[in-house]
Amino acid sequence: xxxxxxxxxxxxxxxxxxxxxxxxxxxxxxxxxxxxxxxxxxxxxxxxxxxxxxxxxxxxxxxxxxxxxxxxxxxxxxxxxxxxxxxxxxxxxxxxxxxxxxxxxxxxxxxxxxxxxxxxxxxxxxxxxxxxxxxxxxxxxxxxxxxxxxxxxxxxxxxxxxxxxxxxxxxxxxxxxxxxxxxxxxxxxxxxxxxxxxxxxxxxxxxxxxxxxxxxxxxxxxxxxxxxxxxxxxxxxxxxxxxxxxxxxxxxxxxxxxxxxxxxxxxxxxxxxxxxxxxxxxxxxxxxxxxxxxxxxxxxxxxxxxxxxxxxxxxxxxxxxxxxxxxxxxxxxxxxxxxxxxxxxxxxxxxxxxxxxxxxxxxxxxxxxxxxxxxxxxxxxxxxxxxxxxxxxxxxxxxxxxxxxxxxxxxxxxxxxxxxxxxxxxxxxxxxxxxxxxxxxxxxxxxxxxxxxxxxxxxxxxxxxxxxxxxxxxxxxxxxxxxxxx
Amino acid sequence: xxxxxxxxxxxxxxxxxxxxxxxxxxxxxxxxxxxxxxxxxxxxxxxxxxxxxxxxxxxxxxxxxxxxxxxxxxxxxxxxxxxxxxxxxxxxxxxxxxxxxxxxxxxxxxxxxxxxxxxxxxxxxxxxxxxxxxxxxxxxxxxxxxxxxxxxxxxxxxxxxxxxxxxxxxxxxxxxxxxxxxxxxxxxxxxxxxxxxxxxxxxxxxxxxxxxxxxxxxxxxxxxxxxxxxxxxxxxxxxxxxxxxxxxxxxxxxxxxxxxxxxxxxxxxxxxxxxxxxxxxxxxxxxxxxxxxxxxxxxxxxxxxxxxxxxxxxxxxxxxxxxxxxxxxxxxxxxxxxxxxxxxxxxxxxxxxxxxxxxxxxxxxxxxxxxxxxxxxxxxxxxxxxxxxxxxxxxxxxxxxxxxxxxxxxxxxxxxxxxxxxxxxxxxxxxxxxxxxxxxxxxxxxxxxxxxxxxxxxxxxxxxxxxxxxxxxxxxxxxxxx
Numbered sequence: 001x002x003x004x005x006x007x008x009x010x011x012x013x014x015x016x017x018x019x020x021x022x023x024x025x026x027x028x029x030x031x032x033x034x035x036x037x038x039x040x041x042x043x044x045x046x047x048x049x050x051x052x053x054x055x056x057x058x059x060x061x062x063x064x065x066x067x068x069x070x071x072x073x074x075x076x077x078x079x080x081x082x083x084x085x086x087x088x089x090x091x092x093x094x095x096x097x098x099x100x101x102x103x104x105x106x107x108x109x110x111x112x113x114x115x116x117x118x119x120x121x122x123x124x125x126x127x128x129x130x131x132x133x134x135x136x137x138x139x140x141x142x143x144x145x146x147x148x149x150x151x152x153x154x155x156x157x158x159x160x161x162x163x164x165x166x167x168x169x170x171x172x173x174x175x176x177x178x179x180x181x182x183x184x185x186x187x188x189x190x191x192x193x194x195x196x197x198x199x200x201x202x203x204x205x206x207x208x209x210x211x212x213x214x215x216x217x218x219x220x221x222x223x224x225x226x227x228x229x230x231x232x233x234x235x236x237x238x239x240x241x242x243x244x245x246x247x248x249x250x251x252x253x254x255x256x257x258x259x260x261x262x263x264x265x266x267x268x269x270x271x272x273x274x275x276x277x278x279x280x281x282x283x284x285x286x287x288x289x290x291x292x293x294x295x296x297x298x299x300x301x302x303x304x305x306x307x308x309x310x311x312x313x314x315x316x317x318x319x320x321x322x323x324x325x326x327x328x329x330x331x332x333x334x335x336x337x338x339x340x341x342x343x344x345x346x347x348x349x350x351x352x353x354x355x356x357x358x359x360x361x362x363x364x365x366x367x368x369x370x371x372x373x374x375x376x377x378x379x380x381x382x383x384x385x386x387x388x389x390x391x392x393x394x395x396x397x398x399x400x401x402x403x404x405x406x407x408x409x410x411x412x413x414x415x416x417x418x419x420x421x422x423x424x425x426x427x428x429x430x431x432x433x434x435x436x437x438x439x440x441x442x443x444x445x446x447x448x449x450x451x452x453x454x455x456x457x458x459x460x461x462x463x464x465x466x467x468x469x470x471x472x473x474x475x476x477x478x479x480x481x482x483x484x485x486x
Numbered sequence: 487x488x489x490x491x492x493x494x495x496x497x498x499x500x501x502x503x504x505x506x507x508x509x510x511x512x513x514x515x516x517x518x519x520x521x522x523x524x525x526x527x528x529x530x531x532x533x534x535x536x537x538x539x540x541x542x543x544x545x546x547x548x549x550x551x552x553x554x555x556x557x558x559x560x561x562x563x564x565x566x567x568x569x570x571x572x573x574x575x576x577x578x579x580x581x582x583x584x585x586x587x588x589x590x591x592x593x594x595x596x597x598x599x600x601x602x603x604x605x606x607x608x609x610x611x612x613x614x615x616x617x618x619x620x621x622x623x624x625x626x627x628x629x630x631x632x633x634x635x636x637x638x639x640x641x642x643x644x645x646x647x648x649x650x651x652x653x654x655x656x657x658x659x660x661x662x663x664x665x666x667x668x669x670x671x672x673x674x675x676x677x678x679x680x681x682x683x684x685x686x687x688x689x690x691x692x693x694x695x696x697x698x699x700x701x702x703x704x705x706x707x708x709x710x711x712x713x714x715x716x717x718x719x720x721x722x723x724x725x726x727x728x729x730x731x732x733x734x735x736x737x738x739x740x741x742x743x744x745x746x747x748x749x750x751x752x753x754x755x756x757x758x759x760x761x762x763x764x765x766x767x768x769x770x771x772x773x774x775x776x777x778x779x780x781x782x783x784x785x786x787x788x789x790x791x792x793x794x795x796x797x798x799x800x801x802x803x804x805x806x807x808x809x810x811x812x813x814x815x816x817x818x819x820x821x822x823x824x825x826x827x828x829x830x831x832x833x834x835x836x837x838x839x840x841x842x843x844x845x846x847x848x849x850x851x852x853x854x855x856x857x858x859x860x861x862x863x864x865x866x867x868x869x870x871x872x873x874x875x876x877x878x879x880x881x882x883x884x885x886x887x888x889x890x891x892x893x894x895x896x897x898x899x900x901x902x903x904x905x906x907x908x909x910x911x912x913x914x915x916x917x918x919x920x921x922x923x924x925x926x927x928x929x930x931x932x933x934x935x936x937x938x939x940x941x942x943x944x945x946x947x948x949x950x951x952x953x954x955x956x957x958x959x960x961x962x963x964x965x966x967x968x
Contacts, residue, residue, distance in 0.1 A: 040586050044806045046579065046687040047566045047588060051721050079802050081848075083825060090805035144821075146810065275848035277857060280691035280799055282721050 004204040004239050007212055008170045008231060009121075009162035012177055013155050014187040015128065015195040016059045021152035022127040023050030023093060028154065030193055034133075034147035042152035044088025049281050052077075056154035057285065059186040060100045060125050061295050063156060066180050066302055067120050069104030074286050077125075077279040082272045085144070086130040088151055094126035096276040098284075106160075106180070107304060108172045109322070118173055119161035128153040156186070162201065162212070167231035171224050174198055175326075179303040182364055183328045189364070191223050198227055203248070204238045213238075214248040218262055221255045230255035234262055306331055314344035323352055329367035336374035341381045350377060354398050371405040372398065380408035392465050393417050420467045423475075426459075429467065430475045433458040434483070444480045452476050491557040491651045491705040492732075498545045498556050505541035505556030509534050509600050512558045516602065516649050519967055524624040525634075525644035527563050529603035530570055534558070537600040544598065553708050553732065555598030560650035562638050563604040564611055565591050565696070566685040574687050575607040575619035575637075578807045578814045578832025588685020589720065590654060590696050590713045597712040602650050605640025609834045610804065611661055611689040613637050614905040617893060618836045625893075626668060627965040628931055632890040635665030638699070642669040645699045647967045652709050653699040658689050659792055660886075660909025662697045663921035667885035667934025670923045670963065672706045672951065673699045675909075677941045678916030679724035681710075682717030688803040690796035691722075693913045702961045703922065703952040707731035710944060726942060734945050735952040740774030742950060745878035749785035750908050755887035762925035762933040763884040769957050770882065770950065780874040780881065784866040788911045791867070793903060794847050794860035795914075800837075801844025807832060839899065867914045875940045880950055884908055885921040885934035908936065918944045922951045923960040932960075 021028050024041035041048040064071050078096035104120040130151035134141035158177070164170045178196055181187040188195050198221055203213035218234060221227045233255075238248055252271075253262040301309070303325050310321035310331070325331045330351070337347045355377070359366045372380075380397060383389045389397065389412055400411050412418060420426060433455050434441060443451035455476045460467055489497075497503050513531050520526050541556035550556070566572050566584035568591075573579045587595070594601070608618035616624045616639025624639045626632040627647035634643040638655025642665035645653050655662040657675035666673025674697045681696045688694060698709030711732060716725040746767060751760060771777055809815035809828030816831045818824035833841070847856035874881060886905060896902045912919040917938055924935035935954065939947035955961050 040584070043811065045566075045584065045586070045812070046572070046574070046582065046806070047584070047683075047685040048586075049684050049720050049722075051719065081802060081805060083805070083808065083822075085808070085810045085821060088806065088811065090808060091802055273850045275802075275845065275850075275853075277798060277802070277848055277853070280722075281688075 003207040004242065005207050005209070006166055006235055007162045007203050007205065007215075008164035008167070009201045010160045010164065010170060010173060011199045011201070012158050012174065013197040014158070014181055016056050016154040016156055016186055017188055018053055018055045018059065018154050020053060020055075022053050022056055022125065022154040023152055026152065030195070032149055034145070035149060037149040038151070042088065043148055044151075050093055050279070052282060052285060053154060056125060057100070057287070058295060059154070059184075060123065060156050061287065061292055062184050062299065063158070063181065063186055064101030064104065064123050065292070065296050065299060066184055067104035067106055067123070067158070069101035069120060069123055071101045071287065071292055072098065073289065074098070074284050075100050075124075076284045077282045078276045079279050080126075080274045080276055082274060084129070085146055086132050086151070088130065088148060092126060092129065093279055093282075094157075095124035099124035106173065106176055108169065108176045110172065111168065116169065118163045121159045121161050123156065123158045126155050126157060127151070128155045162203075162215075167228045167235060170200060170231055171228040174224055174227055176303065178362075179326060183300055183303055185300075185328075189362070194222070197222070200227065200231060202231055202234050202238070204235065204242060214250050216248060216250065217252045219252060219254055219265065222257070226255060226257050229257070229260065230262060233260065237262070300328075310334075314338065314348075316344060316348055320345075320348045320352065323356075323361065324348060327362045327364050327367060329364040330361045333367055333370070333374050337377045340375055340378035341385075343381070343385070346381060347377070350381065350398075354395065358402050371403075372401045376401060376407055383408050383412060387419055387468065388412065389417055389419050390465060390467075390469060392469075393419070417466060420463055423471070426467060426471055426475055429459050429462055430455070430472065430479055433462065434476075434479055441480065441483050445484050452480055455480070489651070490701045491554065491708060494651060495550070495553055495556060498541075499550065501545075504545065505538040505600060506535065508556065509538035509558050509602070512602055512650065519647060520649060522625065522630065522967065523627055523643050523647050523649065524622050525605050525640045525647065525649050526560070526603045527573055527575070527606050527621055527640070528571055530601055533570070534600050534602050537595070541598050541600065551596070551598035552712075554594070554712055556600060557598070558600045558602050558651050559594065559709075560602050560605045560641050560644045560653040561591065561594075562607050562641050562653070562655045564607060564656055564687050565654060566687065567591050567601070567604065570604065572604065572687065573621060574611070575609045575621055576832065576834070576837070577620045578828070579687075580621065580814065582813045584685070586685065589682035589717045591685060593713050594654070594709075599712070605644050605650075605653065607640050608637035608661075609837050610687070610800070611637040611656055611658055611694075612800070612836050612840055614660065614664055614902050615891070615893075615896065616640065616665070618834055620834050623893070626890045627967050628670060629890065629929075632892050632931070633668070635668030635890065637661040637665075638673075639665045641699050642666055642671055642673065645669070645671045645701055646965060648964065651701065652705050654696060654709070654713070655699055656686060656689075657695045657697055657909070657913060658693045658796060659913055660906040662695070662699065663885050663909050663919060663934065663936060664905060666699060666921040667923075667932065668890040670926075670932030670960070670965070671699055671701060672703050672920065672922050672961065673697065674706050674710060674920040674944070674948070675912065675918060676710060676714065676944055677724070677918045679722050680918070680942065680944065681713050682720040682723045684717055684719040688799075690799040691803060692799060693792075693796055695913065703920075703948055703955050704732060704735060706920070707735055707948045707952075710948075714944075724942070729945050731945055731948055735949055737949055738774060739770060739950050739953045742775040742880065742946070743778060743878040744770060744775045744950075745778050745780035745874050745881045747780050747782045747785070747874070747881055747883055749782050750883035752887065752907075755884070756889055756927075758927045759884050759887065759889060759933050763882075763935055766924040766935040766954060766958075767882050770954055773953055773957060775950070778878050780878055782867075782870040782874060782881075782911065784863065784870045785911055787863050788867050788914055789903065789907050791860045791863040792906075792910045792914060793843070794856050795864065797840040797844030798847050798857050799844065801841045801848065804833075804837070804841055836899070864914050867911050868916075871911075871915045871917055871938075879939070879946055881938040883936045883938065885936040889927050889931040889933065912938050917941050918947050920947050920951050922955060923963075924954070924958070925960055926963070
């Protein structure tokens with residue numbers, strides 16, 4: 001295979017978490033019974049008119065500012081036409097020549113530790129379409145039903161420049177992009193539910209060549225993993241075609257996640273002529289500079305800034321900082337726990353190894369609703385810190401906390417898990433362990449210090465893990481020394 | 487019988503008659519005469535009676551809602567009426583019953599109006615004769631062989647024939663003023679944004695203007711006052727206070743500067759129309775207005791421009807009629823066949839023609855040459871009016887170049903389009919304009935005088951119209967329909 005430069009651009013559609021729809025007052029929430037969140041406007045009834053949702057514009061501006069875009073003081077909505085029964089008016093109100101914002105960037109971190117700034121071409125607002133439910137498959141269905149609950153939900157489309165150089169970079173961009181949206185509180189970032197959707201444009205060119213190759217659009221990739229897999233498949237497909245001297249056809253291809261390949265959906269000749277024209281039912285949208293400044297002033301800390309701060313002010317390794325800032329909820333969880341138990345690295349270890357064993361770190365809702373709250377985690381760590389329980393016991397206490405939602409101290413007290421740190425009691429346990437293992441004493445005498453560790457293990461086992469391991473080690477060593485010198 | 491709205495409501499106030507009695511009289515006239523005229527697509531007798539009874543009660547308690555309480559009116563069938571079918575004169579919406587009211591429907595109901603029914607129109611308001619209605623033929627009450635004008639031919643004919651005391655229509659290229667002129671009634675197209683379009687089934691969004699028909703200027707002003715004003719449901723509606731239009735009518739026109747545009751007196755126009763309009767302008771001069779020649783040089787290009795912009799918007803607005811959600815559905819083997827069959831069966835020839843025109847001018851590669859260029863010309867039309875209104879307060883002109891024509895006479899679409907040559911520019915500029923009766927041909931056909939004003943200055947337009955009306959008696963003549 002020859003070497004090619006891969007050129008990828010991503011178009012991301014994000015559903016905004018506004019209370020109401022883009023152009024009417026219907027609730028924009030997910031999961032209601034079909035057609036219960038609709039009105040004449042979002043059903044596209046004759047005579048109805050759109051009215052712009054101010055909050056959606058605010059969310060768009062907030063996102064644009066987070067990506068350092070130029071927010072246009074005046075923008076326009078436009079109608080995009082195509083016939084599809086999930087679209088009530090058979091046109092979508094979108095933005096075309098005058099988008100909300102243009103020319104921004106998103107910095108992504110690469111596996112080798114370097115970072116790469118990816119240009120953002122434009123960001124615009126539009127309305128989502130409804131959903132078709134087919135009886136059986138699309139090909140065999142005798143009829144289809146349409147649910148307009150989603151029709152009119154605010155969508156924000158962000159188009160990157162073709163500056164991603166590999167499927168890995170595309171996935172990294174999408175992760176970083178999602179994290180920013182979730183930090184901003186404008187999108188819940190749920191790819192499975194479709195609140196975040198991604199299409200890709202991908203082309204190959206001979207390594208170092210200046211002109212771009214023919215691009216292919218890939219649709220239907222509904223997870224980070226699928227974005228990467230689909231693009232990897234496409235890189236190979238296109239490279240093999242080019243190696244064989246074939247031309248790449250400009251077309252739209254669908255990713256089939258089950259079968260692991262992309263297939264042609266429509267070629268350029270059958271591309272829609274969307275017949276865009278300015279939406280005459282809406283006047284041009286003018287944004288007050290003061291309002292934009294207010295939104296800028298209220299921007300929260302973004303994932304990258306927070307990651308840098310975590311490393312700098314908590315002294316965390318870069319790996320920890322990156323993991324802990326993957327979502328706003330997780331970062332806030334960590335900070336809340338550290339406020340109550342100010343040993344950042346210990347908190348970090350527990351969050352990474354225990355909390356994230358139980359919950360996905362990028363799931364905002366799951367982290368926010370974790371039964372082991374930051375406060376409860378801090379309580380558990382305090383019990384380790386003051387010697388009440390051992391670290392090993394603490395892990396099982398944590399598991400109990402996850403299931404029961406109780407405080408660590410409650411569990412420790414009820415289950416009698418308090419660490420045994422009484423020197424007399426420990427000495428007795430050590431003595432009986434040594435008495436039961438005469439061979440260990442012999443080994444120790446012969447210079448096999450590992451024999452001491454075996455005795456420690458016996459004591460810990462006998463105490464049900466409650467013995468203070470440091471004290472036990474010390475006592476075992478002292479006792480063996482005594483025995484050896486005798 | 488028939489009387490004006492302001493006469494009727496004054497009589498209710500005095501206790502001389504009641505809304506119920508008057509409503510029954512109108513319903514009886516409709517039952518007797520509408521077979522001949524064909525103004526109504528739907529008569530809502532039960533609702534009208536209920537509304538009239540409620541109005542009776544308010545008068546009995548001495549608390550009428552205002553000067554329109556108990557006024558029997560008709561709505562062009564383009565305005566959505568909750569629970570009452572709204573057809574737009576089209577087969578595709580023949581069975582459509584909206585679950586909501588248009589803002590103007592609601593406002594008239596709140597003012598106490600009694601809706602007698604929904605009146606006929608050219609399909610989707612595309613036409614100048616009401617002949618493009620897919621559902622009914624409407625005849626001109628002055629000469630049943632002739633058309634009432636269009637697209638709001640139904641309400642205009644109803645008011646002229648005494649089948650309603652007033653009405654609402656829409657004006658996209660002249661569809662209120664031209665039928666008002668043809669039927670010898672008053673019709674006003676307000677400033678774009680003055681009256682909400684919410685619930686008005688769209689033809690061309692940037693050009694659609696809802697507005698009133700009245701038997702005289704006072705009724706027209708009263709109806710405008712009830713429907714005008716900002717509507718949060720229409721982003722293009724203007725948030726400006728609504729003056730008391732009827733209250734300011736009686737001031738004279740002394741010193742008012744009237745512009746007479748050369749471009750509105752053209753070769754080929756009916757000489758009787760020109761003579762009547764010039765005479766009307768002299769009447770206004772006699773009342774103390776001053777005359778000035780003005781030029782609106784973009785006028786000759788307005789018609790062609792209109793036939794790019796209006797079809798473009800229409801092709802988009804009418805895309806939603808696909809048989810999926812409401813209205814007509816003609817089954818097919820698959821979705822595309824169902825949609826194609828539905829649209830082919832549901833839309834008439836003129837609507838299909840405009841959808842094709844509009845689809846073409848918005849197509850990739852043609853957009854700049856047509857739609858883009860048309861928008862530029864449209865701004866020239868606006869600039870013409872801006873310049874003229876720097877020098878004069880009103881522009882006076884004929885409403886139409888000709889008089890009502892016979893059914894079938896203008897089978898050629900272009901001949902039909904030329905009817906709107908004097909009304910289209912005010913739609914393109916969004917400025918208010920009224921048509922008032924200003925005489926009759928020797929054959930007894932009505933002629934309309936058009937008064938065009940500055941944006942949001944309906945008050946001056948109406949005041950001049952009223953001054954003219956006071957000095958003449960054309961508006962008191964009624965056709966003999968039996």
